[in-house]
Amino acid sequence: MEYPGNLFVVAAPSGAGKSSLVKALLELDAKLAVSISHTSRAPRGQEQHGREYWFISPEEFRSKVERGEFFEWAEVHGNLYGTSRASIEERMKQGEDVVLEIDFQGALQIKQLFPYAVLVFILPPSWDELRQRLTRRGDTAEEVIERRMANARIEVAQAHRFDFVVVNAVFETALFDLKAIVHAQRLKYASQRRSKSTVFKALDLP
Ligand SMILES: Nc1nc2c(ncn2[C@@H]2O[C@H](COP(=O)(O)OP(=O)(O)O)[C@@H](O)[C@H]2O)c(=O)[nH]1
Ligand SMILES: Nc1ncnc2c1ncn2[C@@H]1O[C@H](COP(=O)(O)OP(=O)(O)O)[C@@H](O)[C@H]1O
Structure with missing residues (x-):
């Protein structure tokens, strides 16, 4: 499948800082939009339906899978997560850039579907620091932290x-x-089209 925009996929073990980094990146770059995933997990803290995720039941999730509504989906830490076609297809058709913040299984599925997608993996500087970040975030129980540390490996x-x-x-x-x-x-993609104006646009020198 091929669309005119760029597709970036960011994955990381839980607690490595993926959400904070993508949020900061979006604040700096008005041309990027993040896709809102669907999940069967319950909302945490201040999370809102349609902002962090579309929160749906496991049954709804399964029927969306059967209807082929996801580009990719995976089970992560015991919950279901997926990128719906509706959430990114329109934007990509318009030639706009999209970021997916998903787990490594989803990232690899996306690469199969969109070979031009750029896959970025965020690493913590050490296992100790990863554990500290998960603990400091304060919204994760001790046994859940252990499961996430095991998954991180x-x-x-x-x-x-x-x-x-x-x-x-x-x-x-x-x-x-x-x-x-x-x-x-952006620059690589624009230069493939061999047009000066797209190169200048990619360099923010329109
Ligand atoms: N495959 C896939 N993974 C997702 C999707 N949305 C979120 N995830 C991943 O699911 C994992 C758990 O996310 P979350 O419940 O928000 O917890 P967090 O890891 O503490 O931020 C993270 O690795 C997310 O990147 C999705 O649409 N597809
Ligand atoms: N470079 C960093 N140094 C110290 N703490 C960080 C750094 N990056 C992120 N954090 C903190 O680590 C915790 C986990 O980050 P978060 O973005 O929620 O991770 P993820 O989305 O990968 O699960 C948060 O409390 C965040 O503020």
Whole structure:
């Protein structure tokens, strides 16, 4: 499948800082939009239906899977998550850029479907720091933290299948790396079209 916009996929073990980094990236870059996923997990804290996720029941999720409404879906930490076609197709058809913040299984499914998608894996600087971030966030029970730490080892073992790996030690440095990846991809894509105006647009020099 091919659409005219760029597609960026960001994955990371839980607590590595993916949501904070993508949020900061979106604030800096008005041309990027994040896709809102569907999930069968219950909302946490201040989360709102249609803002962080579309929260639906496991039964609704399964019937959407059967109707072929997802580009990809996966079970993560015991809950179901998926990227619906409706959430990104329209935007991509318009040639706009989309970021998917999903787990590594979903990222690899997206790469099969959209070989031009740019896959970025966010790494924590150490296992200890990952545990501390999960604990500091304060919304995750101790036994859940243990499960996430165990999953993190499985997830990090897949990092070599990604196009880029960004280490989130110092937040601003990791954000800078992400910005560089987005910029480079835009430029590469624009130059493939061999038009000066698209190259200038990608460089923010319209
Ligand atoms: N495959 C897939 N994974 C998703 C999707 N949406 C979120 N995830 C992943 O599901 C995992 C759990 O997310 P969440 O429940 O928000 O918890 P968090 O890891 O603490 O932020 C994270 O790795 C997300 O990236 C999706 O649409 N598809
Ligand atoms: N570079 C960093 N240094 C220290 N803490 C960070 C850094 N990046 C993110 N955090 C913090 O770590 C916790 C997990 O980040 P979050 O973005 O929720 O992770 P994820 O979406 O990957 O689960 C949050 O409390 C966040 O503020």
